[in-house]
Amino acid sequence: MSTKYDIAALKARLGSIKSEDNPALVKQKSRDFFWYSPTLKRQLDQVTGDIIVSPTSEAEVLQVLAAAHALGIPVTPRGTGTGNYGQAMPLSGGVVLDLSGFNKVKAIEPGRYVAEPGAILSDIDKQTRAHSRQEIRLHPSTYHTASVGGFIAGGSGGVGSIKWGGLRDWGNIIRLRVATMEAQPRILELQGEDLHKVSHAYGTNGIITEVEMPLGPAYNWVDVIIGFDSLRGATEFANSLGEQDGLALKELAVVAAPAPHDYFLRHRKFLPRDSHCVIVMVADFAVESTLAYARRFRGAELLMRSDKLTPEEAKGLPPSFELAWNHTTLRALRVDPSITYLQVLYPFPNQVELVEKIHQRFGDELTCHLEFVRFDGKITCFGLPLVRFTTEERLEEIMAIHEEMGAPIFNPHRYTLEEGGMKQTDEIQLAFKREADPQGLLNPGKMIAWEDPEYDYRAGKTFLFRSLGEAAGG
Amino acid sequence: MSTKYDIAALKARLGSIKSEDNPALVKQKSRDFFWYSPTLKRQLDQVTGDIIVSPTSEAEVLQVLAAAHALGIPVTPRGTGTGNYGQAMPLSGGVVLDLSGFNKVKAIEPGRYVAEPGAILSDIDKQTRAHSRQEIRLHPSTYHTASVGGFIAGGSGGVGSIKWGGLRDWGNIIRLRVATMEAQPRILELQGEDLHKVSHAYGTNGIITEVEMPLGPAYNWVDVIIGFDSLRGATEFANSLGEQDGLALKELAVVAAPAPHDYFLRHRKFLPRDSHCVIVMVADFAVESTLAYARRFRGAELLMRSDKLTPEEAKGLPPSFELAWNHTTLRALRVDPSITYLQVLYPFPNQVELVEKIHQRFGDELTCHLEFVRFDGKITCFGLPLVRFTTEERLEEIMAIHEEMGAPIFNPHRYTLEEGGMKQTDEIQLAFKREADPQGLLNPGKMIAWEDPEYDYRAGKTFLFRSLGEAAGG
Numbered sequence A, B: 001m002s003t004k005y006d007i008a009a010l011k012a013r014l015g016s017i018k019s020e021d022n023p024a025l026v027k028q029k030s031r032d033f034f035w036y037s038p039t040l041k042r043q044l045d046q047v048t049g050d051i052i053v054s055p056t057s058e059a060e061v062l063q064v065l066a067a068a069h070a071l072g073i074p075v076t077p078r079g080t081g082t083g084n085y086g087q088a089m090p091l092s093g094g095v096v097l098d099l100s101g102f103n104k105v106k107a108i109e110p111g112r113y114v115a116e117p118g119a120i121l122s123d124i125d126k127q128t129r130a131h132s133r134q135e136i137r138l139h140p141s142t143y144h145t146a147s148v149g150g151f152i153a154g155g156s157g158g159v160g161s162i163k164w165g166g167l168r169d170w171g172n173i174i175r176l177r178v179a180t181m182e183a184q185p186r187i188l189e190l191q192g193e194d195l196h197k198v199s200h201a202y203g204t205n206g207i208i209t210e211v212e213m214p215l216g217p218a219y220n221w222v223d224v225i226i227g228f229d230s231l232r233g234a235t236e237f238a239n240s241l242g243e244q245d246g247l248a249l250k251e252l253a254v255v256a257a258p259a260p261h262d263y264f265l266r267h268r269k270f271l272p273r274d275s276h277c278v279i280v281m282v283a284d285f286a287v288e289s290t291l292a293y294a295r296r297f298r299g300a301e302l303l304m305r306s307d308k309l310t311p312e313e314a315k316g317l318p319p320s321f322e323l324a325w326n327h328t329t330l331r332a333l334r335v336d337p338s339i340t341y342l343q344v345l346y347p348f349p350n351q352v353e354l355v356e357k358i359h360q361r362f363g364d365e366l367t368c369h370l371e372f373v374r375f376d377g378k379i380t381c382f383g384l385p386l387v388r389f390t391t392e393e394r395l396e397e398i399m400a401i402h403e404e405m406g407a408p409i410f411n412p413h414r415y416t417l418e419e420g421g422m423k424q425t426d427e428i429q430l431a432f433k434r435e436a437d438p439q440g441l442l443n444p445g446k447m448i449a450w451e452d453p454e455y456d457y458r459a460g461k462t463f464l465f466r467s468l469g470e471a472a473g474g
Helices: A007-014 A023-028 A038-044 A058-071 A121-132 A148-154 A192-197 A231-242 A259-263 A265-270 A284-294 A326-335 A351-365 A392-404 A427-436 A466-473 B007-014 B023-028 B038-044 B058-071 B121-132 B148-154 B192-197 B231-242 B259-263 B265-270 B284-294 B326-335 B351-365 B392-404 B427-436 B466-473
Strands: A018-020 A051-054 A075-078 A095-098 A105-109 A112-115 A134-136 A175-179 A187-191 A207-217 A221-228 A249-255 A276-283 A301-305 A339-341 A344-346 A369-375 A378-383 A386-388 B018-020 B051-054 B075-078 B095-098 B105-109 B112-115 B134-136 B175-179 B187-191 B207-217 B221-228 B249-255 B276-283 B301-305 B339-341 B344-346 B369-375 B378-383 B386-388
Touching: A007 A051, A007 A058, A023 A051, A038 A392, A058 A075, A058 A095, A058 A175, A058 A207, A075 A148, A075 A207, A105 A121, A112 A121, A121 A134, A121 A148, A148 A207, A187 A192, A187 B284, A192 A427, A192 B284, A207 B207, A207 B284, A221 A231, A221 A284, A231 A249, A231 A276, A231 A284, A231 A351, A231 A369, A231 A378, A259 A265, A259 A326, A265 A301, A276 A284, A284 A301, A284 B187, A284 B192, A284 B207, A326 A339, A326 A386, A344 A351, A351 A378, A351 A386, A351 A392, A378 B378, B007 B051, B007 B058, B023 B051, B038 B392, B058 B075, B058 B095, B058 B175, B058 B207, B075 B148, B075 B207, B105 B121, B112 B121, B121 B134, B121 B148, B148 B207, B187 B192, B192 B427, B221 B231, B221 B284, B231 B249, B231 B276, B231 B284, B231 B351, B231 B369, B231 B378, B259 B265, B259 B326, B265 B301, B276 B284, B284 B301, B326 B339, B326 B386, B344 B351, B351 B378, B351 B386, B351 B392
Parallel strands: A051 A095, A075 A095, B051 B095, B075 B095
Antiparallel strands: A018 A051, A105 A112, A112 A207, A134 A207, A175 A187, A175 A207, A221 A276, A221 A301, A249 A276, A249 A369, A339 A386, A344 A378, A369 A378, B018 B051, B105 B112, B112 B207, B134 B207, B175 B187, B175 B207, B221 B276, B221 B301, B249 B276, B249 B369, B339 B386, B344 B378, B369 B378
16 A cells, blocks of 8 residues: 655654554554444554654654654554554554653652653552552553553543543543644643643644643452342442442442353353342452442342452452453453444433333343443443444444433444544634644544534434545545 | 449549549530530530549450449540530539540551541541551541540541541441440440441440541642632532542532631631632642632632742641631631531532522521532532521521421530431440440430430420439439
8 A cells, every 4th residue: 555645754854763664563553442343343444554653752752743744744643552443543544653662650749640651551550559559540441551641542531430530520630741743843731621622632632742640549459249130239239339438449330141251251150140240349448348338238149359269269360340341342242253332321310220221122232331430429320331233223223222212322433532422523622733733634534623614413424534435435 | 513423432443544533624524515505505514524534445444344334333435525515425424434545546557547546636647647648538627636436436527528428438437346334344346337336326335445447548738718709609619629520629618708707817818708718628739620620610719729828828827627617616606606506418419509598598697608528429518507696496496497498407406316316216326235335324315215215306305314404403
């Protein structure tokens, strides 16, 4: 595949900055977990950049951006490629800006740390734990592989959200440094209200070069799995447990039978096939209170607690957060590749009833998977239900029915910010793109408001970025 | 005043355990802050024990209890006497069990500590902060004087409740050791469900001899005061701020104008007389986010932030939590002794409207004081309104109107558990008293269910304990 960009000229301007243009390696680093979605798999499978460039300092980032800007080459930033929606896939080719080597933890203080964007979340934790028994507040289930910059640019919450809410909630990011895409790239410092400009913007309007993030206390977390013979029982318990403000919880999920038994293969020995499971991470000192509270719920059965396993039993067990969030889907996909998923909000205060109503409606076509979170000061749950995939049309229909029934969908089968999010223009992110990327060279095709300001979100169509259209057209 | 108890025989049995029976000193240590309430002041002003006994170990506590049991002498435990409802006042005389010298911190671990009951809350914090930058989760505004055992036996929450909920919520107490009042006193270990037996039981059914409590992270807390020109504006802001799950808050109160200016004398220079104040404790790293969030609210005016004061300005300023909870009342009382207070719950989700409606109804007779807390997983507020006292009858009427309007009252003008609480028998505490204090010698007169099982809470009367009746009668 020939490219329209002058990659040779770019390389000349990169000096000693590491780069790679072997097409196989470039294609490999142009991908993420988009293949969770059959729709995205069809649309994005051929997407590749032209060159991977791997700066390891802010100065190098600025040098790459200036060079690409001068040559009119798009730049798509990437942490470690653990996103699910093609966030970091270069739809127009050009530079894949690999930030995984720009990864030092620079400072640790009470309640906060400063790091470079490529720092892996679990590596940050190792350092903050050793330094002062602190840990990051929020992480995706890809804790061991995801970078903090990628999480901020492309994630939204995860493990820890039962305590701290979402990543974009006030206080969950303290400060970001961002490089602009201009002839002379600038560095901007963003705090407070300004953080909304670039968090969860997929790197479409600036390149994060430094993060300052809050820390929570690092406890000894215990994994607890409690089984119920009805989904309703599991959901009611999880919701009530989440509302116990004094319990130090880090994760709280529900996975309906028979998924735990069928898909959590290493845990299978603990999981009866008909048990609807509540998966909990709780501080060691709160385990007894949590179990005492559970005994108030009819049919609650303790299936596993990690602090009482023999070394034999514990051997090879993944941490419970690797049964949750997108890892639930991943484990299901490994067993049954025909499965896909949705992202649903069940709004407070009717979440328990709504979960039941929706799952009764769909029966076996959907398997319930809930993640309880704090949301605007209340406890409610997101759903990442497993879907027995048939056609893209049926998938659309399932989502439409959810919305009709009162459960908003954050569509994980779309690569644009708007379609995956609120289905409307984010004026703040758009305005910042005008300022920080006037040529529209950063991660092209992901912000509909930029590409097609007249786009009608209510038309019920899928946005198709022109570069993909061209590719599809030949 | 002669006593009906054989105090000389008791002293003989105490051996080397410290005691004091000088009547003036005994009376002084038989009192708490009951005089906040004109009703309690009238009822309890003459209450005194016969002897103060000050054990400094569990073995000594057991020895005192056995001796008093043998002689049929009542025992009323006391930390440092910072309660407001006569919790630790010996209505039937006898032994005041002064636990203030039984006060060591015995162990500090990640997320928890173990201490003796007389340990002062701020002393615990000094040790846990120095050990591992941890701090107690919850404390009353009498942080510098209150003991942890007294707080558990007689308190209910306070500073930190915006984060962790109430003291009796699951997880906010880990374990208690309790001595029984029997011929051969036993030690019981309580966890989980059993903690409800003795927490907030005023020491009527056991003597706490050891506590294991959770710790939170010790941040650098900044005091922030934000002013509004309307009470509604202040209340709406405070409620919304409390719902920001990512902000590390420790305290969140509203005090209506002109109380801050009129009563917070050392802060007066910051406080315009017509400003309704929102008082916030927030971690240093979250101050900018908090202020950015405040700028979204019309009329929000930053009146003070402690991290930007000059040494001159900061000199002599108390911490902001000493403007909150019962210290608000205390400061008002110091300026205007005719003031008293209430304890009100404004239930979620109508708290903001209810506060406005109730305060419109009463006008200047009540000054609004709100304390925002997590309560069953949601944000709502308690009120400790300042009341311009006229008569006890009017005070009763004001409380009745609150309840009619949907705001339950926890009556701070009563010395019994039930009247100050849910106005019904606590079967768990009662059952435990039958087991742990079969002779009814612990803190007599405070548990109506024990003294008068047939008592009708709906009769609209005040329970009068027989010992007080006798005293009043001569």
